[in-house]
Amino acid sequence: MFLINCPYCGERDQQEFKAGGEAHIERPKQPTELSDDEWAEYLFMRKNIKGIQFERWNHAHGCRKWFNMVRDTSNDEIKAIYKMGEKPPSQ
Amino acid sequence: MTKNLRVKSSEYIDETNRISFKFNGKTYHGFKGDTLASALLANNVHLVGRSFKYHRPRGIMTSGSEEPNAIVQINPGTNITEPNVRATEVEIYEGLEASSQNCWPSVQFDIGGINNFLSPFFPAGFYYKTFMWPASFWEKYEFFIRHSAGLGKSPTTSDPDIYDHRNVHCDVLVIGAGIAGILAAKNAAKNNFKTLLVDEKNELGGSTIFENNEFNKIDNKNTSEWLKKEIEKLKDIRNLEIKTRTSVAAYHQYNYLLARENLTDHLEIKDKTNKIRQRLLKIRAKKVILATGALERPMVFNNNDRPGIMLSSAIKKYNEFYGVACGSKNIFFTNNDSAYESALSLYNKGINVEAIIDIREQSESKIVKKVKETGIKIYWSHSIVDTAGYKRLNSVSIMKLSNDGTSVTGRKISITCDCLGVAGGWTPAVHLYTQSGSKLKFDEEKKVFLPNQNTSNQITVGSCCGDFKIDEIINNLNQKLKDTFNINETDLDNIKVEIDQENSKRNIWLLPSDKPLGKTKPFVDYQNDATAKDIKLALKEGFRSIEHVKRYTTTGMGTDQGKLGNMHALGIIADTAGVKMGELGTTTFRPPYTPLTFGTIVGRNVGKYFDIFRRTPMNDWHIENKAEFENVGQWKRAWYYPINEETMHQAVQRESKAARESAGILDASTLGKIDIQGSDASEFLNRVYTNAWSKLAIGKCRYGLMLNEDGMVYDDGVTTRLGENHYIMTTTTGGAANVLGKLEDYLQTEWPELDVYLTSVTDHYATASLCGPNSKKILKKIIPDLDLSDENFPHMSFKEANIGNIQCRIMRISFTGEHSYEINVQASYGKDLWEQCMVAGKEFNITPYGTETMHLLRAEKGFIIVGQDTDGTMTPIDLQMDWIVSKKKYDFIGKRSLYRSDTMREDRKQLVGLLTDDPNIVLEEGAQIVSELNQSPIEMLGHVTSSYFSPNLNKSIALAIVRGGKEMMGKKLFVPMENNNINVTVANPVFYDEKNERLNA
């Protein structure tokens, strides 16, 4: 059970949060310009890394804010947490 | 013949408090402070159970939670019965009853014991090999296995006990109250850390508390005496909470731990009632100090499982702590010095020790010399090659061990005995440590896995990190405390420790016998009857991974998770395969460390507290009027309102007719409601719905369909424009929370530039939906001054009004196809609004209807229910709702996906109407639809999603999704059922009032 440091509320138990998949996948601004393959890349393709993964999390049973997390999926260590719109920390 | 083997008074046993209890129907006596195991041993009862596979007689082997054999059923046949309880952990109380498990008809005469003689036919993987074929026989096999296997019996009535959960936060959690844990907790608390010390036993002190080795002293005192004084001092320390009878079951990441606190299991039944039985502590600790100690290992030799064969340390504990002699002719079998401590402990109490058999060639430690002085015979370089005695050990046979330890030679000597203490060295209890994700390393010299790589904020102290000698324990503990708490001194600095302990040890994982391996029974896992032979067989058959060998042989898969035998299994695998143990890795220790009751896991969340439920403001009215309810998400919704013994079908037919013929009223309060405000609200709706919203006039309503980005229908509902920058959106009852979450997600992450604010207002409003040709007249009676003309208040528009003093929002919208109004008031006025409608509607026979009638009425109109007629694979085009998809809008969620090659396929499953050729037959929802009956296999075209008998059309109607259905209008299809095939025709899904004339009726 993680202890997650919500950037708006502070440390809270994992059960207050919802995981939202891979981070930094921007919705294309002009979807109609994309080929089927390009659209599928955005729509379906997600990384599943053993190691450093960038993820979206939502403080669903709290402030309801979305934020980003850098997590090592091999040992579940949370490396960093930062707000939406902020640059990911350099590795 | 009952013998009393109580040999000395112990301060932990209250001999003035005599307790009677029953075991297997027979009454015995023990004393306050006894465990079931110690009390049985005091009564000379060793045989307590039968093994799982071979039904071999088994006895008490240990004195703690690692016990593999003495697994009993507590209070059998009562509603508080509990299976699979370790007799070594049960504190006896007056009236306790316990019985053996896994034996029939009795532990003394067990029919399953025949398996023991058939054992050549039960090799490793027996169940896998035997019951794989033929597959269709599996049900019969399962029946057989369940009846012949099965450990305990689960209770058949509900659990009367109360269980509790509690969140605990502390700076330091110390697990294990042996000498290391006590000293760690004391120093943590003294340094102002809020400290919690837990131990699974009822007394503090671990094994040191009954340690009387005269050669080990702390400050010139016996270690036990010294520790007792330290325990005394704990009382005066602030910041320190101590919980005994509390066993840590799970150690998750980020120092989140679950522990079970046992509160009443040791009390008499009359004292248990109305008290919390067990409490689950959910602990979040800033730092965890693991002081979980070590478990003594048995040794693997032929017939090492007979009642009377115990761990050497357990014999010592029963003697010193409980004052019980486990036998009158004792033998010890050892590979290290521990057995000598046990032997001296017995000798000093006047209990006969016949011999010590030591596989080492020699030991020169003081304690060994001391034993030599007593005259106890020591057989060096000898090993036990066999034991005898079916229900109780009566002798052992020993032979000289070869230099390389792989064979035995010379004359076989038989020694009579009734108890054998086995000392195979110590295994650090690292189970919880590994559960936390931390990594172990194998120490080739000590032959143990030791903590190596901490992943959490944790330290390990005492014997669980490989410090077995008292001076090592204290010195290393002292240094770790200083490092961890960043302090310069502790009260351990000035302790004087004298020690004479030798760690010399000769480790042989599988001891040889004069018989070949196939003819012997060297048990590795006692509970699951896995022998060394089984493990070797698995390797021979090609299993290499330790995890596979474990599952194939079931080694370590019992309720004890192989706490005693796992190391031997690994050792035998390594020796056989010719690899180093460290390279094999170890099997994963999974929570719970010891089994948890279901009661502890669920806590208070039972019965009506099992799940949250929500009720509408009109709920009391529904109950008063005998509504039946259905669960929709968390909501309890009125389903139908039977009058006088009506069946559901009769009630729904009546309600449906009334709603179309005169007036009906529905509690629609559960629909999700989201208040949307902000200067970009219209733009936001444009992006989330498939249709256009910018031009919706203030005071108008519009139906909207929401897609996922993959183009599939996600939710639907009517949204009303209340003002220039203000909308109220309704969602499906079940989808409300998810829709809000999804909208928030887009606003926060994709379109943060939009000025839009979302607020969930579902619970703020109560909604009554008034429908039918007389709904207008009823509303007029309630709000006489509101102009209800079609010109002023047309379909799909909105008005604010007052009913008396109550402000309300009224939408003229319809989910039934009838002239309808949805009246919204502040939730607290909901019941009042409803009752006013009922009074005003009385002359029109206003009929309350529930969700079932609502579903029927909308199906007559071909209106979809998201989640019933759709399943996450339906696009609006599939639903034949092309009209709602804007071609002009540049973008909305899911738009691009509607033009993917796959979503544009003609032969996708599409929503159609279905009419049965016999109008009285009502199709089953979920039934499959085919076009050909004489195919094999028959191609499934789709399935029925909604089906009703329509009282207004006087025939059955159905909605279905059918592959290529759009092009099948009028086509004959079949719905094959178990006993017959139903002929159906594809039809327009709008069955009733296709031209929508009734909306303005």
Ligand SMILES: [Zn+2]
């Ligand atoms: Zn938050």
